[in-house]
Amino acid sequence: MAPRVVVAGSANMDLVGLAPALPRPGETVLGDDFVMAPGGKGSNQAIAAARAGGATTFLGAIGSDAFGVTLGARLAAAGVDTGRVRTSYGASGVAVIMVDRAGENSILVSPGANRTFTGLTADEQSVIAGADVLLCQQEIPMETVHAALRAGRAGGTRTILNAAPARDLPAGLLDEVDLLVVNEIEARAITGTEVHDPAGMAALLALVPRVVLTLSGSGARFADRDGRDVHVPAFAVPVADTTAAGDAFTGALAVAWGEGRDLVDAVRWANAAGAVCVQRVGASTALPERAEIDRLYASGAS
Template sequence: MTDSSRPRIVVAGSANMDLVGFAERLPRPGETVLGHDFVMAPGGKGANQAIAAARAGASCTMLGAIGSDAFGVTIKARLNASGVDTEHLRTSYGSSGVAVIMVDGGGENSIIVSPGANNTFAGLSAAETTVIAESDVLVCQQEIPPDTVLAAARAAHAGGTRFILNAAPARDLAPELLETIDLLVVNEGEATAITGTPEPDLPALLALVPRVVLTLGANGSRYADRDGREEHVPAFPVEAADSTAAGDAFTGALAVAWGEGRDLIAAVRWANAAGAACARTAGASASLPSRADIDALYSRYA
């Protein structure tokens, strides 16, 4: 794929250092469980999705903030090594974001995030706004200040850039933000938090946004839009080692496939392959698959 044919993806989001501990099972409240491994690696939903998009074939730019600590240096180095443009990545005095992650023997996880520098990512500059407006797809999450997500979304809307919101972690979505969303990506918990329903309700979500992808973990994904299209897209069978960044691999690959002009159901199917390929390897950013890895798994089972 030549540079001229690569979709231009900009990710405005969080960057963290992930501290990952592995044990046979997750501890209950007040309990200590003896683990068997530990990994420290750059992560954060924004950085993960930027790396995922770059590895999946995009020309990707990361907007966000890292700290002035050693974690920040490592995060930026990982982004650069993965082919992500960090020219506009801010450095804020103080601590970078940190995520403490516990992973059990089945690959399930629990995560606590301390935002650090991510909370300083506010007030988009003219240069940052221009980067968004000149891209094919903007991807945001909800680990940065809500006003920044809204500002980025408005810049995308004004520039004709398609906007994907991965509404994680779950929180209320302002009406003015909902008006800018082209595609909402949520898991089951996030879907119910947004609609206030006991179970994921696609019609309720489509009353808010024009297109929805509901991720279902090992059960794949479901796509629906206001044109009446709705389809369950099965998962790709793999032996999961760690699901920590699988959702980010999915979202990054989905942005790339949509930016390449694929039909959205086909894009979701390819993104499912990216999520499955990611889950085969432990770690966050280190496990994000290359385009070749995604295509190999997709070709085997699609």
């Protein structure tokens, strides 16, 4: 049976410009191409989880504009349950993304309707409590993130927080987190310590029982309070665009953990998802299907 994954998060329309190099402040750069595609960390991770084999429900808010119609349709077309997505009068969230030829990116997010996703209903809390895994990020109001995590903990649901983008966390929020997924910048924002320092990972594990530290092209590092601290190498692939790689990774990780995989193996499978994603340009359009993840994972080419 497919694991039940609930994603509570953001939905944005991504406006992606490709150029030889990212512009510096005050500079105009002539681009190579332009792509408009549904995105947002919540929506991306929901689609990633659905494509990776999870029975996925998305909780969030879209606008009443044309972007909102497209966002809802794309989620549904990917197999995500959108029956509880809220529609807010006004503009949907928008992300303006610039990508250079090396695959590096710069992103500006205007939250739009995502700001209105507040006050979880009893039905939304029930859906969270009935899931195998809850996955949250930080592009929606932090009180909603906290409420969702509390509902997950109360229902016995495994809770994952991808603490991106880096923000101040409400007191007690990390007490509701079973697995924290962060990059080095986000880890430093939480602890004030460089994670590569001896005290860095210990500082994170003092707050949550399990941590996955994503390391871009170097893979990921998993650590827990049982004393495991394992580097899981990345898969060597050509890179076209890193925009949604973290979302592909995190959505696949939620599915793998929901299936009952050991977390070190789950991280390796999630690395394969991220590696498939970076070979394509775009956000939701680049997220891999389960068969693609399995093929790279089975190849052992990490």
